Amino acid sequence: MRVTEGGLELEVPGEQTEGVEESVFYNPRQELNRDLTIATLRAFREREPRAGSYLDAMTASGIRGVRAAADGWDVTCTDVSDDAVALARANLERNGLEATVERRNANAVMHERPFDVIDLDPYGTPMPFADAAFAKCRDLVCVTATDTAPLCGAHFQSGVRSYSAVPRNTDYHTEMGVRILLSALARSAARFDVGATPLLTHATSHYVRTYLELDRKATAADAAIDELGHLYHCEDCLYREADPGLVADPLERCPHCDGERVLTAGPIWLGPIRDREFVADVRAEIPDEFGTADAARELCDELVTELDRPTHYDQHKLCKNWGLPANAMDDFLADLRAAGFEAARAHYGGTTFKTDATVGEIYAATEANLE
Numbered sequence: 001m002r003v004t005e006g007g008l009e010l011e012v013p014g015e016q017t018e019g020v021e022e023s024v025f026y027n028p029r030q031e032l033n034r035d036l037t038i039a040t041l042r043a044f045r046e047r048e049p050r051a052g053s054y055l056d057a058m059t060a061s062g063i064r065g066v067r068a069a070a071d072g073w074d075v076t077c078t079d080v081s082d083d084a085v086a087l088a089r090a091n092l093e094r095n096g097l098e099a100t101v102e103r104r105n106a107n108a109v110m111h112e113r114p115f116d117v118i119d120l121d122p123y124g125t126p127m128p129f130a131d132a133a134f135a136k137c138r139d140l141v142c143v144t145a146t147d148t149a150p151l152c153g154a155h156f157q158s159g160v161r162s163y164s165a166v167p168r169n170t171d172y173h174t175e176m177g178v179r180i181l182l183s184a185l186a187r188s189a190a191r192f193d194v195g196a197t198p199l200l201t202h203a204t205s206h207y208v209r210t211y212l213e214l215d216r217k218a219t220a221a222d223a224a225i226d227e228l229g230h231l232y233h234c235e236d237c238l239y240r241e242a243d244p245g246l247v248a249d250p251l252e253r254c255p256h257c258d259g260e261r262v263l264t265a266g267p268i269w270l271g272p273i274r275d276r277e278f279v280a281d282v283r284a285e286i287p288d289e290f291g292t293a294d295a296a297r298e299l300c301d302e303l304v305t306e307l308d309r310p311t312h313y314d315q316h317k318l319c320k321n322w323g324l325p326a327n328a329m330d331d332f333l334a335d336l337r338a339a340g341f342e343a344a345r346a347h348y349g350g351t352t353f354k355t356d357a358t359v360g361e362i363y364a365a366t367e368a369n370l371e
């Protein structure tokens with residue numbers, strides 16, 4: 001069947017059903033991811049005009065490579081599947097575009113030669129490809145991870161195995177997943193004396209996507225490692241505390257409720273998950289013609305205003321704990337700001353927000369208007 005994306009027409013196999021999570025060669029639910037990728041590549045080329053080569057390392061239908069080639073990138077597409085390679089070639093030809101398409105293991109290709117930009121879009125965890133991507137890439141590594149249950153600690157052992165970290169299943173599970181992923185990627189890059197800094201990261205539906213700018217210097221790798229730390233989380237009262245540094249000093253009791261059920265997660269990335277100016281630049285590169293233009297712009301807006309804090313709250317869950325009805329999010333956040341706290345929506349969903357207030361302070365600042 002034919003699909004149109006980014007103004008280009010592609011042939012993809014089989015029935016593409018709306019709502020399919022993991023179609024084999026083309027997942028319509030990843031269109032936002034791909035639209036943002038193209039806008040990010042445009043913004044990045046403004047920032048680093050030398051960047052010209054792009055590796056679509058797991059190309060499947062060739063959609064990312066086709067879209068990047070249409071934007072003037074010098075594209076290489078790799079895939080281990082014969083069917084994928086044939087399809088990617090046909091889709092490039094259909095659009096009158098040229099790219100190198102190889103039936104190769106992306107890990108081998110990434111170790112063999114450098115690219116300015118590498119895009120990793122595997123099924124599940126990207127970690128089996130991370131080392132090879134950082135070994136030689138010059139400027140930007142783009143990564144999708146769809147294994148959100150291991151990342152957020154819901155599948156604990158799998159998360160430990162994939163990410164060499166302790167993920168904990170908390171109320172802010174999406175945030176946990178984002179920061180476990182960024183930690184593992186920063187540590188992978190550091191093995192090659194490369195600093196990896198997130199320019200843009202978002203968690204949307206069933207995946208996390210991040211764009212890491214590289215600085216191939218040992219000091220930059222050290223600076224990235226300095227952004228790692230641990231998180232202590234009380235399962236009883238939702239108290240949470242970030243602890244910078246590689247050595248954890250776990251809390252035996254919760255300083256807020258004195259409970260003993262305090263979890264330790266980490267090492268997680270405690271630094272910013274995006275560069276606000278860059279996200280604004282990406283937003284400016286989203287044309288109306290993109291199928292997800294409105295959603296992509298809204299996401300960028302939320303990422304710009306989101307606070308640089310490593311955890312978030314969910315207003316509905318807090319209100320449920322307190323046995324009080326939730327009010328409008330804007331009013332709730334306004335009450336927090338009126339009480340002198342920082343408060344802003346998180347990009348993860350309708351009732352998620354970040355604040356520097358503790359749970360007790362949130363309650364004191366908002367409960368009058370929750371009655």
Ligand SMILES: C[S@@+](CC[C@H](N)C(=O)[O-])C[C@H]1O[C@@H](n2cnc3c(N)ncnc32)[C@H](O)[C@@H]1O
Nearest residue numbers: 026058059060079080081084105106121122123
């Ligand atoms: C999730 S799909 C890629 C989707 C595509 N990038 C898109 O945006 O529609 C993952 C692809 O990775 C390929 N793959 C798996 N292991 C690989 C490897 N070691 N090297 C290259 N490709 C691989 C699979 O054959 C599959 O086509």
